[in-house]
Each structure stands twice: as structure tokens, then as C-alpha cells.
Amino acid sequence: MTTMDQPAILTPSQAREVFRTGETPVTTSGWCRGYVQANLLAVPRDLAFDALLFAVRNPAACPILEVTDPGDPYAREVAAADLRTDLPAYRIYQDGVLAAEVPDVTQYWRDDLVAFLIGCSFTFEAALATAGVPLRHIEQGRNVPMYVTSRECRPAGRLAGPLVVSMRPVPADLVDVAVEVTAGYPAMHGAPVHVGDPAELGIADLAFPQFGDSVEFETGDVPVFWACGVTPQAVVMASAPPFAITHAPGRMLITDRSEESLFT
Template sequence: MTALEQPAILTPSQAREVFRTGEVPETTSGWCRGYVQANLLAVPRDLAFDALLFAVRNPRPCPLLEVTDPGDPLVHDVATADLRTDLPAYRVYEHGRLVAEVPDVTEYWRDDLVGLLFGCSFTFEAALAAAGVPLRHVEQGRNVPMYVTSRPCRPAGRLAGPLVVSMRPVPPDLVRTAAEVTARHPAAHGAPVHAGDPAELGIASLDRPDFGDAVTAEPGDVPVFWACGVTPQAVVMASEPPFVITHSPGRMLITDRSDETLTP
């Protein structure tokens, strides 16, 4: 049985070793159960203050976990990891346009890049499952669906753009449970930002996510939306900075921190 067939029981270091071999899963949801996952935004030093200020002003989509020194690709606080190689897949943007999606960004890494790591909602999924909340995307073997909304984030310097949300269909009698469970994980986006009609977020159709995969809801399920760490990518596309590296949506850095260390 391969690592991709039993990813939940891997340690974070084992998972990162798998990713360094070039093996790219559809999603890291369900990998390394009990460990914090993180979104990546790597920007040139001259944009780093704006990126940091953006995170401070928008903590729901961008709960900050760590910031690296300029040019240093190594993570020191939340993991012993290399930002160039230890995620499953990356996106490279130039002037807001996606120019590459690759399993390794060593050739793209620059001496002036600052890495920012943000919490991820995959972190609270084990707690949702333990509380009896079904995870439809996991059941269906899909990446979680993510949508660009009509809600603007607070701008910071040269960075401005819309909020992105992830969506999980939840049985109506478990919506309150899902909200209470995830509220205990503010470093993983916390409680939902909306439950119910997607049109209130400016989402025209749940069948056409902007990132990730559409999932099939069970009859009666309520769409529940959480702020998402792909928000910086929507902001990059809207703001068009010259050069940025991010994670590929749904394919995260798996850290060495346990979920409990980020729960108040």
C-alpha cells in the first residue's frame, strides 16, 4: 500500500519526504491527522510589509503562523521544512497571472523572497469528523471547493482583493456543531463566515468553484462557508504584483505542530 493510500497515519516529516519525491496528491485534506496544515505566500522583500499588514488586517482568511527571513527558504517555528520542496505543488504568478504550477520551486526561488505561512481549514477537519460532522469532499475523494466572493478584504498598501471561502455541505442539525467546533480553531480560520444561500456571498453556482472541486451534497445539506487561505491568491490576481509564489490550492505545507497547540 502506498503513502497516498494511507496518508492519515503518516508523520509530517514522512509526508514532506513523499512530496520531495515529486508525488502530488489531489489534496492534503486528511493527511497526517492531528497536525496543522498551512497556506504559503512568498513575496519579494519590497512587498513583504504590505503582505504582513494585509494578514494583520484580515486575520480570518490569513491567520499568520510564521514569517521567514528574506531569501531563507527554511521554516523554523512550525516545522523543519524547506519552502522550495516540501509542499506537494506550487503556483508561480507574474503580474497577477499564473505562469507555472510545479511540484518544486527551487528554480524560481529568489534571494529576496519572504515566506508567510497562514493557517488552513484542513486543520480543523479531524475535530469536525470527531464531532460527527461529515466531510463530503473527503468521502468523495475530492479537493474542497473554494469560491471567490463579492466581499472585499481590507486593503493593505499595494494589496487589495476579494475574500475567498471554502465550502463544506453540512446536515442542518449539525451546522451549529460545525460552527462551535471550528470557532475553537481561530488559527485555522475559526468559525464560518456564512451558512446558507451562496448568493449572499456573490457566489452564482456551487457547481463551479473557482478553486478545488465541486462536491455533491446530500439532500437537506446546508452549504457552510469558511474564510480560506487561498484569499491571498485572489488578491495577487487582483493586485498584479510582479512576482509571487504560493501553494497550489488544497495542497498545503504540513507542519510539525499538533492541532492542539493552536487551540486556545
């Protein structure tokens, strides 16, 4: 067993225990193979309708796995998890500006926060690997690269902003496999939103992702882009609500739900 395999065979509750003690890996990609991972967005009750409607109107970017009751810091459906401590790292946004990145948000939690857990493309990576699609960011020990695109999401109330995508280099002759495999996971962003030229998404340079790490291409790889659950963070930055908590991009909630349970 290599060091890289170790996180893969932890149970989700073991992984959350690791994160609860304050350890923050560069990414949870590759952790707890076969289990669903989730993005986090927590906003005050006052903004919760807009946030939920935004998710409903943008299901590719924001497939909803669970919504907590106002003030309840616990996930209860997809995992028995304390959302204040059980993710590796969090971001605090104030008036749309990143105010802090922290391993624990206990001191930031508020009684009126509603948390949205949103599907994550890390979930289908095990299926991609099984189908023979290499995952360059995992091979290279990096976070997946994420880019803010020129595509606007459908707005909802006070929330508007651009679509964020994750990108994986895929060998040209395996793109059809990658599309087919991921189309089976609509709750995890589903099929790619774009294959090929980054300029068509308004991405100037793949070497400079807005979130995560840049990843090296191998000969014959083409870029494949999936809608990404970091979209709410770009929307928070664009819409500047007074307060929001999110996960740190690429460092997700690992749930107790098996990947197969969400395959359709």
C-alpha cells in the same frame, strides 16, 4: 486500513518526504490527521510589509503561523521544512497571472523572498469528524471547493482583493456543531463566515468553484463557508504584483505542529 487511511497516519515529515520526491496528491485534506496544515505566500521583500499588513488586517482569511526572514527558504517554527520542495505543488504568479503550476520551486526561488505561512481549515477537519460532522469532499476523494466572493478584504498598501472561502456541505442539524468546533480554531480561520445562500457571498453557482473541486451535497446538507488561505492568491490576481509564489490550492504545507497546540 484502506488506501484513504494511509496518508492520514503518515507523520508530517514522512508526508513532506513524499511530496519532496515529486508526488502531488489532489489534496492534502485528510493527510496526517491531527497536524496543522498551512497555506504559503512568498513575495519579494519590497512587498513584504504590504503582505504582512494585509494578513494582520484580515486575520480570519490570513491567520499568520510563521514568517520567514528574507531569502530564507526554510520554515523553522511550525516545521523543519524546505519551502521550495516540501509542498505537493506550487503556483507561480507573474504580474498577477498564473504562469506555472509546479511540484518544486527551487528554480524560482529568489534571495529576497519572504514566505508567509497561513493557517488552513484542513486542520480542524479532524475535530469536525470527531464531532460527527461528515466531510463530503474527503468521502468523495476530492479537493475542497473554494470560491472567490464579492466581499472585499481590507486593503494594505498595494494589495487589495476579494475574500476567498472554502465550502463544506454540512447536514442542517449539525451546522451548530460545525460552528462551535471551528470557532475554537481562530488560527485556522475559526467559525464560518457564512451559512446557507451562496448568493449572499456573490457566489453564482456552487458547481463551479474557482479553486479545488465541486462536491456533491447529500440530502439535508447546507453549504457552510469558511474564510480561506487562498485569499492571498485572489489578492495577487487582483493586485498584480510582479512576482509571487503560492501553494497550489488544497495542497498544503503539512507542519509538525499538533492541531491541539493551536486550539484556544
